[in-house]
Amino acid sequence: MPTAAQTLAWGEVWGQEDAVRMLQAAASDPAQLTHAWLITGPPGSGRSTLAYAFAAALIAEPGDEHAVRQVLARTHPDLTALRTEQVVIRIEEARQLVERAYYSPSLGRYRVIIVEDADRMAERTSNVLLKALEEPPERTVWILCAPSDADLLPTIRSRVRTVRLHEPEVADVARLIVQRTGVDPVVAEQSARHAQRHIGMAQRLATDADARGRRDETLRAVLAVRGVGDAVEVAARIVQVATDDAKALTVERDEAERSSLLRTVGVPEGGAVPPAVRAQLNALADEQKRRATRSLRDGIDRVLTDLQSLFRDVVMLQFGREEGVINSELLADLRALAEFWPPARTILVLDEIAVTRRNVERNAAPTLALESLLVAVATGRTST
Structure with missing residues (x-):
């Protein structure tokens, strides 16, 4: 024992x-x-x-x-x-x-x-x-x-x-999420599938209806991109949603850290900040800005991971495989796209998503990187 x-x-x-x-x-x-x-x-x-x-x-x-x-x-x-x-x-x-x-x-x-x-x-x-x-x-x-x-x-x-370590199965992740949170098994299965078996992300999706809604809205918006104008508009919308998410995750923590620092050095709430403390506050602010940048890029990467799952589903359907589709709620749209596009175009988009993920990780401007990607979605060719 x-x-x-x-x-x-x-x-x-x-x-x-x-x-x-x-x-x-x-x-x-x-x-x-x-x-x-x-x-x-x-x-x-x-x-x-x-x-x-x-x-x-x-x-x-x-x-x-x-x-x-x-x-x-x-x-x-x-x-x-x-x-x-x-x-x-x-x-x-x-x-x-x-x-x-x-x-x-x-x-x-x-x-x-x-x-x-x-x-x-x-x-x-x-x-x-x-x-x-x-x-x-x-x-x-x-x-x-x-x-x-x-x-x-x-x-x-x-x-x-x-x-x-190995990747767990969708059904196993769903069971774990039900055990941990008590959510409906249908929601847990959908969340585990959409999170591609990422336990932490699956739990967030399962317990946050807004997060599930934003994911669905983003994928539908990308599927509806038909031209360069759409690409620019949807890219801006994705970045704004990711920015809002990052702020929601960090603003409360940032203020708590600032208040804690001021209490530690003996500055009362609302009191004047001595010059000797300003350098510490500036250093904290710089640290928080770097953390916010990381949080935003992580949010963009999650969106790109979702888009990879979307176009992976399309290419699977193009090769006659429906089992294992991640975004089964969008199956009708995915089938229509699979019939309309040649497989080579879908693979080009998947390649562009991989390039975009690398570029964002290397500090490319998220809006420009997403615009370039969505132009490829709209036109079937890279923007370079």
């Missing part, structure tokens, strides 16, 4: 039994433990959840439920975690991680360093980690998370042990 601490540590990890067995064995047997791990898997597969469960098993003494709870709450002194909400991980952040890696554990068995978004490290930033990965302290364990090992430099990949 697993102990309460073990159940707590691994209980949130879902659908990854092979990975759990491997990491449980490593946590309990030093002979199977390496100093650096890479957990890979598609978005929503539970990379971060598994990383923190592993960290809890490494840090906590057997049966120490309190320490497990601290790790899972990200508050244990022997855990250092980095989850960027910016476009990239800054080199200064990587240097701070390396510095922390050389501290001995203060309370637990190991010191654990988690990098949740290791794929967002530029080459210079990755190189900062190399020395720590090459010559690790005896009781420090690194856990990196990324969608694929190809997202990291070969020099990083050669110094880690990789744990690959």
Whole structure:
């Protein structure tokens, strides 16, 4: 029988039994433990959840439920975690991680360093980690998370042990969402399908009717694009919706952070801000702007992921496959488009979506990038 601490540590990890067995064995047997791990898997597969469960098993003494709870709450002194909400991980952040890696554990068995978004490290930033990965302290364990090992430099990949997660089935995700939220099973299945088995996104869609409505409205608007004028209008609408979503997610948090900073330095609500504090407020504002930029780009990428599913459905229908269609609610429109377009045009659009995703990730202006994509949708040719 697993102990309460073990159940707590691994209980949130879902659908990854092979990975759990491997990491449980490593946590309990030093002979199977390496100093650096890479957990890979598609978005929503539970990379971060598994990383923190592993960290809890490494840090906590057997049966120490309190320490497990601290790790899972990200508050244990022997855990250092980095989850960027910016476009990239800054080199200064990587240097701070390396510095922390050389501290001995203060309370637990190991010191654990988690990098949740290791794929967002530029080459210079990755190189900062190399020395720590090459010559690790005896009781420090690194856990990196990324969608694929190809997202990291070969020099990083050669110094880690990789744990690959698999994508769950739609039906399994739907059952999990019903268990977690109690939503109608039909809504859960639709949300799991539309989220393409991304657990977090499926849960958001299942519990947010507005989010489901915005997704449906966006896909229908793209299907209705017939010319350059439509492309410009729909691109602007998509960016505005993504901007509004980003603001809704960040504005309350931004104000709470600002208020907390002012309280910490002793400035009463509505009081004058001393010159010495303004630099801290400006630094916080800059950090929040970078986070807002990341949130907007993530929102645009989610829209592009939805569009990929739409035109993937079209090309499947063009090749005579209806089973596995993601957007079955739009099946009549998809069939009409599949009959009207040649497959080559659909594949061109899918290629353009992939290019657009890369361009947005590389800081292209979202509106211009989407306009270019939708021109390809409208005309069947690239705008370059």
